[in-house]
Amino acid sequence: MTKVYIAIIGVGGVGKEFLKQLSNYITSNRSAPHILIPIVVSRSSAAVVSQDYSPIFLPSALDNLARSTTNPLSFPDEALSYFRGAPGEVILVDNTSDEKLAAHYPALLKNGVHIATPNKKGFSSDITLWDSIFASARGPSNLGGGYVFHEATVGAGLPVLSTLRELIETGDKVKKIEGIFSGTMSFLFNTFAPVGSGSSARFSEVVVKARDLGYTEPDPRDDLNGLDVARKLTILARLSGLNVRTPTSFPIQTLIPKPLESAASADEFLQGLGDYDTAMDELKRDAEAIGKTIRYVGKLDVESGHVEVGLHTFNTSSPIAGLKGSDNIISFYTERYGDNALIVQGAG
Amino acid sequence: MTKVYIAIIGVGGVGKEFLKQLSNYITSNRSAPHILIPIVVSRSSAAVVSQDYSPIFLPSALDNLARSTTNPLSFPDEALSYFRGAPGEVILVDNTSDEKLAAHYPALLKNGVHIATPNKKGFSSDITLWDSIFASARGPSNLGGGYVFHEATVGAGLPVLSTLRELIETGDKVKKIEGIFSGTMSFLFNTFAPVGSGSSARFSEVVVKARDLGYTEPDPRDDLNGLDVARKLTILARLSGLNVRTPTSFPIQTLIPKPLESAASADEFLQGLGDYDTAMDELKRDAEAIGKTIRYVGKLDVESGHVEVGLHTFNTSSPIAGLKGSDNIISFYTERYGDNALIVQGAG
Numbered sequence: 001m002t003k004v005y006i007a008i009i010g011v012g013g014v015g016k017e018f019l020k021q022l023s024n025y026i027t028s029n030r031s032a033p034h035i036l037i038p039i040v041v042s043r044s045s046a047a048v049v050s051q052d053y054s055p056i057f058l059p060s061a062l063d064n065l066a067r068s069t070t071n072p073l074s075f076p077d078e079a080l081s082y083f084r085g086a087p088g089e090v091i092l093v094d095n096t097s098d099e100k101l102a103a104h105y106p107a108l109l110k111n112g113v114h115i116a117t118p119n120k121k122g123f124s125s126d127i128t129l130w131d132s133i134f135a136s137a138r139g140p141s142n143l144g145g146g147y148v149f150h151e152a153t154v155g156a157g158l159p160v161l162s163t164l165r166e167l168i169e170t171g172d173k174v175k176k177i178e179g180i181f182s183g184t185m186s187f188l189f190n191t192f193a194p195v196g197s198g199s200s201a202r203f204s205e206v207v208v209k210a211r212d213l214g215y216t217e218p219d220p221r222d223d224l225n226g227l228d229v230a231r232k233l234t235i236l237a238r239l240s241g242l243n244v245r246t247p248t249s250f251p252i253q254t255l256i257p258k259p260l261e262s263a264a265s266a267d268e269f270l271q272g273l274g275d276y277d278t279a280m281d282e283l284k285r286d287a288e289a290i291g292k293t294i295r296y297v298g299k300l301d302v303e304s305g306h307v308e309v310g311l312h313t314f315n316t317s318s319p320i321a322g323l324k325g326s327d328n329i330i331s332f333y334t335e336r337y338g339d340n341a342l343i344v345q346g347a348g
Numbered sequence: 349m350t351k352v353y354i355a356i357i358g359v360g361g362v363g364k365e366f367l368k369q370l371s372n373y374i375t376s377n378r379s380a381p382h383i384l385i386p387i388v389v390s391r392s393s394a395a396v397v398s399q400d401y402s403p404i405f406l407p408s409a410l411d412n413l414a415r416s417t418t419n420p421l422s423f424p425d426e427a428l429s430y431f432r433g434a435p436g437e438v439i440l441v442d443n444t445s446d447e448k449l450a451a452h453y454p455a456l457l458k459n460g461v462h463i464a465t466p467n468k469k470g471f472s473s474d475i476t477l478w479d480s481i482f483a484s485a486r487g488p489s490n491l492g493g494g495y496v497f498h499e500a501t502v503g504a505g506l507p508v509l510s511t512l513r514e515l516i517e518t519g520d521k522v523k524k525i526e527g528i529f530s531g532t533m534s535f536l537f538n539t540f541a542p543v544g545s546g547s548s549a550r551f552s553e554v555v556v557k558a559r560d561l562g563y564t565e566p567d568p569r570d571d572l573n574g575l576d577v578a579r580k581l582t583i584l585a586r587l588s589g590l591n592v593r594t595p596t597s598f599p600i601q602t603l604i605p606k607p608l609e610s611a612a613s614a615d616e617f618l619q620g621l622g623d624y625d626t627a628m629d630e631l632k633r634d635a636e637a638i639g640k641t642i643r644y645v646g647k648l649d650v651e652s653g654h655v656e657v658g659l660h661t662f663n664t665s666s667p668i669a670g671l672k673g674s675d676n677i678i679s680f681y682t683e684r685y686g687d688n689a690l691i692v693q694g695a696g
Contacts, residue, residue: 025519032488140380158690159514163507171373196665317544319693322670327688337695340675342506345667346690 005053005086007040007079009072010095011062014118015043018095023058039086040073041065044096047072053086075100076107083113094119103129109136109146118152123238124231124247130238154181154232156348160330163344164239167334174240176333178299178341181232183326183348184223185296187215190323193284193293195316203280204273211270215326219266224255226296229309233298237307240300244307253310255296287313293321319343353401353434355388355427357420358443359410362466363391366443371406387434388421389413392444395420401434423448424455431461442467451477457484457494466500471586472579472595478586502529502580504696508678511692512587515682522588524681526647526689529580531674531696532571533644535563538671541632541641543664551628552621559618563674567614572603574644577657581646585655588648592655601658603644635661641669667691 008019019041026036039050041061046068050056073079083090092108094101094117102122105115106129122133138145154160167174180186192199192206201209207224210216216223227247234247244250256269257276263269287294292313297320300307314321323329328348331341356367367389374384387398389409394416398404421427431438440456442449442465450470453463454477470481486493502508515522528534540547540554549557555572558564564571575595582595592598604617605624611617635642640661645668648655662669671677676696679689 021519028519157684159507159511159692162510162514166507166510171369171376317670319667319670322665322667325688332694336505340673340695342692342694344507344690344692346680347685347688 001035003035003037003088005037005039005083005088005090006093007042007073007083007090008038008093008095009040009042009101010098010119011041011043011065012095015095016062018093019058019061026058037088039090040082042072044072044098046070049073049082075104079104080107080111080113083108084111089114091116093117097121099125105129105148106132106136109133109138109148112144112146114146114148116149118150118156120153120228120231120235123150123153124234127238127243127245150235154235155328155330155344156183158328158330158344158346158348160344161235161239163342164236164332167332167336167342168239172337173335174302174332175335176299176301177236177240177330178297178320178333179330180295180320180323180328181229181298181330181348182223182296183328184210184216184220185229186323186328186348187213187326189293189295190325192280193287193295195293195321202274202277204270204277207273208270211266219269221256221261221266221269226252226254226309229296229298233300233307233309236298237300240302242300242302242305242307250307251310252308253296255311283311291316295320295323319345349383351383351385351436353385353387353431353436353438354441355390355421355431355438356386356441356443357388357390357449358446358467359389359391359413360443363443364410366441367406367409374406385436387438388430390420392420392446394418397421397430423452427452428455428459428461431456432459437462439464441465445469447473453477453496454480454484457481457486457496460492460494462494462496464497466498466504468501468576468579468583471498471501472582475586475591475593498583502583503676503678503692506676506678506692506694506696508692509583509587511690512584512680515680515684515690516587520685521683522650522680523683524647524649525584525588525678526645526668526681527678528643528668528671528676529577529646529678529696530571530644531676532558532564532568533577534671534676534696535561535674537641537643538673540628541635541643543641543669550622550625552618552625555621556618559614567617569604569609569614569617574600574602574657577644577646581648581655581657584646585648588650590648590650590653590655598655599658600656601644603659631659639664643668643671667693 038056038058039053041048041056047070048056048064048068073082091114097119099121102119105122136145137148151161187210188206192203207220211220230252231247234244237244260269260272263272283294293316294311295314297312298309320329327345329345331343333341386404386406387401389396389404395418396404396412396416421430439462445467447469450467453470484493485496499509535558536554540551555568559568578600579595582592585592608617608620611620631642641664642659643662645660646657668677675693677693679691681689
C-alpha cells in the first residue's frame with residue numbers, strides 16, 4: 001500500500017468539483033493499492049495545511065478553509081520545504097488559473113513534486129516556461145523529476161491530449177488539428193446559427209443568454225477575445241511539434257468590436273454589442289447562402305506551421321456544424337487516419 | 349537503455365501493417381530509452397525465430413518467413429521456455445484471431461510474458477477465460493504477472509477502451525454505451541441509407557460493392573451475422589461491470605436471411621440475397637417516413653443489464669446517422685457527462 005500526498009490549490013468551480021470527486025474516490029477506494037492523503041487545501045488568501053501530514057477530512061475542508069486564518073504556503077521555498085517533509089510522494093493539484101503559480105512548476109518538478117492541473121498558463125505562456133517545465137519533469141535522463149499531467153488543459157475531461165500523445169508516441173504523424181475548443185463559443189454559435197432549424201436570435205441576445213446561464217465568464221469579453229481558445233491551440237500546436245512562442249504569436253480573431261474593448265463594464269459592453277448584430281447576421285446569411293454555417297474554431301496545420309483562431313464556415317452536414325449545446329469537438333487529421341479525422345467530442 | 353523483446357504472431361492484414369509500423373518505429377527511435385528487439389515473426393505454418401535473441405531485421409522478415417521451414421513455437425511449453433531464456437522482458441503481439449492461442453494467455457501472463465493484441469477471442473469468449481486472463485495479469489496483488497493490452501479489440505486504433513477505463517478509474521459511472529462498431533456495417537448502411545442525399549441502391553448490391561472494395565470478410569456472412577459486433581460489445585459490457593457470460597448470451601440480430609445461412613458459397617449467398625431487398629427497403633422507408641434512418645448498432649445499458657446488437661432507427665441529425673464511409677462511432681453516456689455523450693469517432 002503506497003501513500004500519496006496531495007496538495008490542492010484553488011477552490012473555484014473546478015476546485016470544488018475536484019474536491020467532491022476526490023472525496024468520493026477516497027471513500028470508495030479505501031483498499032486501493034494507492035491511498036491518497038490530502039494534506040493541503042488552499043485558496044489565494046488562506047489555507048488548511050496538515051502539519052503532521054495526516055489526512056485532511058475533505059467533507060468539511062471547505063468549511064474549515066472559510067474559517068482558516070492560516071496563510072497559504074508561499075512558493076517556492078516554504079512549499080518545497082513542507083513537501084520535502086512528507087513521508088511519501090507529493091502531487092500538487094493546481095486548480096487555479098494563476099500564471100504566478102505556474103511559473104514555479106519547474107522548481108517543484110526538479111524537486112520531485114508531481115503536478116496535475118487544468119491550469120493552462122504553464123503550458124500556453126511564453127515557450128521558455130514550457131521548455132523549462134518539460135526539462136525539469138521526469139524523463140529518461142531525469143528520473144528524479146516529478147511527473148506533470150495537464151490533460152484537462154484542453155477539452156477538459158475529454159481524452160484530447162492523451163489521444164494526441166498516443167498517436168505521436170506510436171509513430172503516427174499529425175497533419176492538421178481543427179475543432180471547437182470552448183464550451184462558450186460552442187453554445188454561442190450552436191444557438192445563433194443552429195443547423196436545420198432557423199434561429200432569429202440576434203448575436204448580442206445570445207451572448208446575454210449565455211451569460212445568464214453561466215456559460216460565460218462574468219465579463220463575456222474574456223471569452224469573446226478568443227484568448228482561451230488560443231491558449232488551448234498553443235498547447236496542441238506545441239505537442240504537435242510546432243514552435244509557438246506565445247499564445248498570441250498567431251492570428252486570433254476577436255469577437256469584441258474595437259470601440260467596445262474599452263467599455264467600462266460588462267453591462268456597458270453588452271448594451272453596445274447590439275449595434276454590431278447586423279454585421280454578424282450578414283456573416284451568418286452569407287454562409288447560409290452557400291449551404292454552410294459559421295463556427296468559431298481553432299486550426300493548426302503542421303506542415304505549413306499555420307495556426308489560427310477565428311470564425312470559419314462549415315458544411316451543415318459536418319460534425320463541427322452539427323455540434324449541440326456547449327459541447328467541444330476536436331478532429332485529428334493524421335497520416336494513419338488519412339482524410340477521415342479521428343474525432344473526440346462531448347462536454348468540455 | 350532497456351531492451352524489450354517482441355514475439356509477433358500473425359502476418360495477415362493487421363500483422364503486415366504492424367510489422368511495417370514497428371519497423372519504422374525501430375528505425376526512427378534508435379536512441380529511445382526502450383529498445384524493441386523483434387525475436388519471433390510467425391504464421392500458422394512456419395516461423396522465423398531468433399535463437400540467440402539478436403534482433404530479427406524486419407524489412408526482410410516476411411520474405412524470410414515465406415522461405416522458412418522452421419515450425420512455429422508450440423504453446424505453451426516450448427514458447428514459455430524460449431521466452432524465459434530472453435535476456436529481458438518479452439511482449440507477445442498476437443495479430444491472429446486464433447481462439448486457441450488466446451486460451452494460452454493466462455499461462456503466458458502468469459509467467460511474466462506481456463501481451464498486446466487486437467485478437468478479440470481472449471476477451472469476448474466464455475467469461476471464465478476473461479476471469480483467468482485478468483487473474484493472471486499484473487495487478488496490485490500479482491506483481492510478477494505480465495501486462496495485458498487489448499485496446500485495439502474494440503474500435504481498432506480509436507481510443508475506446510482507454511477512454512472507458514479512464515472514466516471508470518477516475519470514479520465516473522457508465523450508464524449507457526451505444527455505437528457503430530464495425531467498419532463493414534458502417535459502410536453498408538451509410539451507403540444503403542445515407543442521410544441527406546437519397547440512394548436507390550438495393551441492399552444486396554451494396555453488400556456486393558462492399559465485398560468488391562474489400563470492406564467485408566471473403567464471405568460477407570461473417571460480417572452480416574453480427575458476431576463481430578457482439579464480441580466487441582461483450583468486451584465493453586464486461587469492462588463496464590456487466591457479467592456477460594458469452595458473446596451470444598444477449599440478443600443479436602443477424603442480417604442473413606434464414607434460408608441463406610446454409611448457402612454453399614459466398615457467391616450463392618449473394619445471389620440469393622437479392623430476394624430479400626424488398627424487406628430491407630421497407631425498413632428504410634418506414635424509418636424515413638418518421639424522419640429517421642436505420643443503422644446497425646450495439647447498445648448496452650448498465651443499470652438494466654441489457655445488451656443487444658441489431659438494427660435501430662436514429663434521427664437524421666444524430667452523430668450516428670451522420671457517420672461517413674466506414675467510420676466507427678462510440679458514444680459513452682456517463683454520470684459525469686449526463687445527456688451529452690462523450691463521443692469518439694473515426695476509422696475503425
